[in-house]
Amino acid sequence: MSLLRTIEEATGLVLTEADLARALRELFPHDAAARAAHAPAPGTPAFDALLDLLVVPESWMYRDPAVFEEALRFVRARLAARPDARLRILSLPCAGGEEPYSMAMSLMRAGVDPRRCRIDAFDLSHAAIARARSGRYTRNAFRGTDLAFRERHFTHADGQWTVNADVRAYVRFAQANLFDLDAASIDAAALAGRYDVVFCRNLLIYFDEDATRRAAAVLSALLADDGLLLSGYAEAPALCRNGFTSQGSRQVFALRKEGNAPAAAPAPAARPPARPAPPAPLPTAPAAAPVRARATPQDQLAQARRHADAGRMAEAETLCRGLLARQPDLADAWFLLGAIDEAAGRTRAAERCWRRCTYLDPQHYEALCSLALLHEQLGDAVRGASFRRRAAQAYERRGGPA
Known part of the structure; x- marks a missing residue:
């Protein structure tokens, strides 16, 4: 082999x-x-x-802050509903500890005692776990403009910041491979349904479809039936194809087990489509409104989106093709045309449009996600994984949820 x-x-x-x-x-x-x-x-x-x-884990403190706010809301609601409960959170992969320590700081801020909510943090990399246990970080682990938490929870010396003991009290680190926690061993290790909240972000982007199915099965076994899974932006669709469904805000990929009642968390939102939707449409205009004589390309594109959102695919396609005939370098128009082609079952035409979109805009997140899902459905797991990695990188460059 x-x-x-x-x-x-x-x-x-x-x-x-x-x-x-x-x-x-x-x-x-x-x-x-x-x-x-x-x-x-x-x-x-x-x-x-x-x-x-x-495995080159790169993360930073409070990466995607809305994720930690979502988790904290869930934890507080669960503790309020179960006054005697002792909750458990899992962070996998935990990289160098940035994610579990961020959650620990959020729990501290909310006054949650570490005896009531503990965090298990696992990573495949021995080096990452060693760094997490040391709790020492350089400037690269602190990004953004609001760094007041660093002054409260870290001690600075010799160009490094070391996490304080009160934050460490929430977290236990261990080296572990997700696939060593298979469904059989989970029962034997008394881990089945153990975790109220599971963070699993930026892991499945490195997996093919078969490994994704295996991973989803393990995560489902680890998570309590009414628990909350917080996934990464490029992998939520794959998890929704493998036993999970979406809940929470559009800015956070919060999932629960399919077929179970919503967990004690914010009101569930509708399940998103398998593919990322085109950018949000402008306020709806009358369906029959013609394109104004001096309408800009963006006005025409917005009208094409409104047609597509209303199911008027022929009108949307006509507008898109006319617009691209006059201005062939509009990446968003190629993306929308690809979505129209896919809705009509023209898979290869959709692929060509999305490839043209990514040629014009190599960081077009929605097109990259669509190409990833398309190739996975065509059975090309390697190419699908490659597009998922590119989508994740594009998402990071644009700074997370808008």
Whole structure:
């Protein structure tokens, strides 16, 4: 079995030969023969060292603040409804500890005692867990303009900030592979249904469809039936295809188990479509309103969206094609035309439109997500995973939810 396949079976990570070659060069910088011949076995120190080089966790404190507010609302409501309860939160993957420590600071701010709500934080990377346990961070872990929490909860010395003991009291770290927590072992380890809240963000973007199904099954087993799963922006659709449904605000990908009553959290929202919707339409104008003589391209595009939202696909397509004939470099028009083609069952035409969109705008998040889902449905898991990674990167560059 190839080393790439061994890594995929052990971890679910879908990697390229280039990814592996880079990591092997770092692991054996002065020994080309070892790089060519070495295939470390799972469970060995060499294999763990290789995974640490392949998994490059990057995060920061309060990454996507709305996620922590959603989790905190859920926790407070649950504690109010169950005065004697002791809640558990899972952060997986936890990278260098930024996510669980952010949640711990949120709990502290709300006056939640660590004896009433504990956080388990797991990551595949031994190096990431070591960094999390040390609790020491550089400037890169603190982004944005509101850093008052850093002064309250960290001690600064020698160019680093160390998390204070009262925050640490909420969190327990451990190295773990999600797929070692399979459905059989969860029962044996008494973890089934243990967690009221599970953070699982920016993990499935590295998985193919089969690994995603396996991961969703494990997450479902770990999460309480009325618990809350907080997923990443590029992976929520995949989880909604594998046993979860959406709830919460549009800015937060908050999920629950499909078929279970909504958890004690904010009122559930309607389940989103499998594909990202086009940008929100402008206020609806009368259906028959013609395009004004001096309408701008954006006005025409907005009218095409209104037609599409109302199900008038022929009118929307006519407007899109006419607009693109005059101005072929409008990325959003190509995206909308792709959505129209897909709705009509013209899969390959939709793909061509979305590819044209990403050629004009390589950071077009909605088009990248649509291409990821399309290729997964066509059975091309590797290409789908590649587009999901690009979507995640585009999302980070634009700074998260609008």
